[in-house]
Amino acid sequence: QQQVKQSPQSLIVQKGGISIINCAYENTAFDYFPWYQQFPGKGPALLIAIRPDVSEKKEGRFTISFNKSAKQFSLHIMDSQPGDSATYFCAASETGANNLFFGTGTRLTVIP
Amino acid sequence: NAGVMQNPRHLVRRRGQEARLRCSPMKGHSHVYWYRQLPEEGLKFMVYLQKENIIDESGMPKERFSAEFPKEGPSILRIQQVVRGDSAAYFCASSPLDRAYGYTFGSGTRLTVV
Numbered sequence: 001q002q003q004v005k006q007s008p009q010s011l012i013v014q015k016g017g018i019s020i021i022n023c024a025y026e027n028t029a030f031d032y033f034p035w036y037q038q039f040p041g042k043g044p045a046l047l048i049a050i051r052p053d054v055s056e057k058k059e060g061r062f063t064i065s066f067n068k069s070a071k072q073f074s075l076h077i078m079d080s081q082p083g084d085s086a087t088y089f090c091a092a093s094e095t096g097a098n099n100l101f102f103g104t105g106t107r108l109t110v111i112p
Numbered sequence: 113n114a115g116v117m118q119n120p121r122h123l124v125r126r127r128g129q130e131a132r133l134r135c136s137p138m139k140g141h142s143h144v145y146w147y148r149q150l151p152e153e154g155l156k157f158m159v160y161l162q163k164e165n166i167i168d169e170s171g172m173p174k175e176r177f178s179a180e181f182p183k184e185g186p187s188i189l190r191i192q193q194v195v196r197g198d199s200a201a202y203f204c205a206s207s208p209l210d211r212a213y214g215y216t217f218g219s220g221t222r223l224t225v226v
Contacts, residue, residue: 006154032213043116043203043217044155089154093212098168099145100212102154 003027004092006103013110019077021106023090026071030092034100035064035075038087047088048075080110114138116206116218117186124224131191131198133221137206144187145215146179149201160210161187167210194225 006023013019023033031052036044050057050064050073057064063076077084087107091100117136125131137144143162147155157171161181172179176194181187191198201222205215 004154034213036217041219043118043205043219045217046215049213091154097212098143098160098210099157099171100155100215102147102156104152104154 003101004103006090010107013080015112017080019080021075023103024072025092029094032093033073034091036089082110082112085110116216118204118218118221122222125194128193131194133189133202134186135204136186141206141208143207144181145205146189147203196225199225
C-alpha cells in the first residue's frame with residue numbers, strides 16, 4: 001500500500017504565484033520528511049527536509065509546513081518561476097531506516 | 113567531483129534477455145541504494161548494499177532480480193529474463209551514511225523491454 005499519499009497529481013501555476021503540494025502519511029514512526037525535485041531525464045535532487053520537532057522550515061522560496069497531529073506535511077513554493085517546473089516528490093523515513101517511502105509525485109508547470 | 117554515475121542512460125532489451133545496470137557511487141560514499149520508478153509512480157526501494165554485502169533486499173522481487181556491490185567496481189543491478197513489466201526508470205543513490213538521509217541520486221537508467 002502507498003505509505004505516503006501525495007496530491008495533486010499535477011499543478012499549473014502562474015509565474016509569481018504560490019505552488020502548494022500536500023502529503024499525508026500513516027506511520028507515526030516516520031520522523032524524516034524530505035522533498036525532492038526531479039527534472040525530466042534527471043534523478044531526484046533533495047530540495048528541503050524537515051523533522052517533526054518543528055512545524056515549519058524555510059529555505060529561500062521553499063517552505064515545508066508540518067502538522068504532526070494530522071500526519072500531514074506540505075511544500076509551498078513562493079513566487080513560483082518557470083524554472084521551478086518539475087516533478088516534486090515528498091518522502092518519509094524513520095530513524096534507523098535505510099530507505100525512503102516516496103509519494104507518487106506532483107508535476108508542476110509554471111506558466112510565464 | 114563527479115556525482116553518482118549510472119550507465120547506460122537508456123537500455124532496450126527484448127523479452128527474455130538480461131539487463132545489467134551499473135552504478136558508481138560518489139567518491140567517499142560506501143552505501144548504495146537502488147530504487148525503481150514505474151510510469152506515473154513514485155520511487156520504490158529495491159535494495160541497499162555496502163561493499164560486498166547486501167544489507168536490505170526487502171524491496172527486490174523474489175525472482176529474476178539480483179544486485180551486487182563488489183570490492184572493486186560499480187554496483188550492478190541484474191534483471192534476468194526481462195518482461196514488459198520491468199520497463200521503468202532505475203535509480204541508484206549513494207550516501208556516506210547507512211541512513212535514508214544524505215542520499216545523492218544518479219540520473220537513472222531507463223529500461224525499455226520490447
